[in-house]
Amino acid sequence: MGGMARSKNSSAVTEQRSGADAPNPVWFKPVMFGFMLLGLAWIIVFYLSQGAFPVPAxxxxxxxxxxxxxxxxxxxxxxxR
Structure with a gap:
């Protein structure tokens, strides 16, 4: 019985740790890479259009x-993660 109580306690600790280190939602990685690519595209468009785009003002x-x-x-x- 002592081993049984120990396994329940260790699984509770594992659950607490896994909650803090839970994987990101499915949308996280596409949004992250989307921001990086959008910023790069913004700069490329600015240079290729010689300042006429994306926002001339x-x-x-x-x-x-x-x-x-x-x-x-x-x-x-x-x-x-």
């Missing part, structure tokens, strides 16, 4: 916007 700030979008994706990688 922002001018060179479009580069910062693109890097900001990609940075959100890179920040998400720290939470990826």
């Amino acid at each position: 922002l001018g060179s700030w479009n580069i910062l916007v693109g890097f900001g979008i990609a940075f959100v994706g890179f920040l998400m990688t720290t939470r990826w």
